[in-house]
Amino acid sequence: MKLKYIFFGIALVSLTSFSNGNLDTKYSKATRISNTIFQTSGGEKLIATSDCVGCHKLDKKLIGPSYLDIAKKYAATEKNINYLSGKIIKGGAGVWGTIPMAAHASLKKVDAKTMATYILSLKK
Template sequence: MKIKILAAIIALGALSSFSNYESVPTGYSGKEDIQASEGELIMKKQDCATCHKIDKKVIGPSFLDIAKKYPMNDKNINYLSDKIIKGGSGVWGTIPMAAHTALKKDDAKKIAKYILSLNK
């Protein structure tokens, strides 16, 4: 069963890698807007778009759903950046999120800030 789920994730990832990644303006100004833009650029270099889209669930939740669930604060930025680096499962369903252990903590925080900035 685990092999079937893994095969499905890989197949969906391969198919979704052909889709266009859409950018959504953040709506914040000042330093947070710069970091959000940095986070978006870092995220585009990762495999995030394989499992996540801005406004619809694919394998994982949409970025907008994540932003709605977690208000923008230091606690949530740290929590989500840890999830991005370490991966995990159980919060949004049974399919685990892959770990991104090569990602620097500061870059993961910028990604988390960008995602949380989508909640307007």
């Protein structure tokens, strides 16, 4: 049984070591689609490199609400950015259902604010 865990650990480390480069260069490039340039924001980059993608998607509800639903619910004000960044760091439950959002206590406040600002910028 221990041998299985050791083998799994070695396989996991081996697979993750084959990364193709620096995330900063991967997400800092602009993308051109039919003469329109889209620049990846800092908040989008932080979300893509965190565990947020396990529970949230841009346009579909997974475990938690979609980012577009969050943007529809909250106006892009400093008060809401502070509220949402606090929710990201502390976690919580009850706003979007009974399943609680996990806390991200190791996340810096400035990064959480950047993420919240990006999410609220998605409002159409």
